[in-house]
Amino acid sequence: MRTSKYLIEGPIPAAFVSKELSGHHSKTSAGAHACFLGQVRDDQVDGKRVTGIEYSAYGAMVDTVVQAIKDQLFKEFSDLICLHIYHSTGLVQSGEISLVVMVSSGHRKQSFAALEKCVELIKEKLPIWKKEFFSDGTSRWIQ
Amino acid sequence: MATVNLIYFGSVMDITGTNSETIDAPATLNELNAWLISRYPGLSVISYRLSVNRQLITDNRQLVNGDEIALLPPFAGG
Secondary structure, three states: OOOOOOEEEOOOOHHHHHHHHHOOOOOOOOOEEEEEEEEOOOOEEOOEEEEEEEEEEOHHHHHHHHHHHHHHHHHHOOOEEEEEEEEEEEEEEOOOEEEEEEEEEOOHHHHHHHHHHHHHHHHHHOOEEEEEEEOOOOEEEEO | OEEEEEEEOHHHHHHHOOOEEEEEEOOEHHHHHHHHHHHOHHHHHOOOEEEEOOEEEOOOOEOOOOOEEEEEOOOOOO
């Protein structure tokens, strides 16, 4: 199945975030970059610890949905300059990064607001599923 | 009769035992959904939505050759 340019296999390394940020030096009209990093948490469930999460995605639909999210946010936030979304697929261990959202705007206020809105829209609309893996080797889909 | 591609995700895939299949579908999306539930009874006890060609669909519609229909359990990204 076709994948998506917004999906990254495995955890997203810190170096990737740094490289993305470096790519913004040319956007000199931006006065603010706001960044959200989602990390896999080692929740305890019924005495078992979450060791990792396996993400699966409907890649072709992710492309469609991310474009719709971008269109919505650029319409809503006039100061927005650029917006980047990256989500992991496959296995990501606890403590590793599975979601990166970067928002740039002329001034700080809209970068904070657009970032929060973007993360909420991702949670609501992105066709991605996760399966928790536990310390005893069992697993379950998160609904 | 339309030939359509079915794609299954998350907990739906555990019920169907496969992540995709191509079938000769009934005329409409509602009829297809009923056919799926009779073929995979486990679908009747879980929550899922349907997309056609990567758009979520809540109403009934005619199916056409080459449609890509996905069964989508509740999203859990992030």
